[in-house]
Amino acid sequence: PGLKKKPSTSELLDWLKLLMSxxxxxxxxxxxxxxxxxxxxxxxxxxxxxxxxLFERLAFIARREGA
Structure with missing residues (x-):
């Protein structure tokens, strides 16, 4: 399973700005x-x-397997 739309540079920059703010x-x-x-x-x-x-579900699975 993959993302319907992968993050672009714009989303990355927005995320970085949010992290800083x-x-x-x-x-x-x-x-x-x-x-x-x-x-x-x-x-x-x-x-x-x-x-x-989808991302949250995959992260949940990864957490469960890593525990």
Whole structure:
């Protein structure tokens, strides 16, 4: 299963701006723990609600397998 629409440069830049405006700690972004696989403000990277749900479902599966 893949995303319906992959993030473009525009979404990446928007996400980075959000991270800076929310003052997200860089250690959170460097986290490698599979239980914390979803990056903060991940919705800004995805173009539609269907992709958000797919991403969250895949992250849930990854967390479960990593536990």
């Amino acid at each position: 929310e003052d997200v700690d860089e250690n959170i972004l460097r986290e490698r723990d599979p239980r914390k696989v979803i990056p903060p403000l991940h919705g800004a990277l995805l173009k539609n609600e269907q992709d958000v749900h």
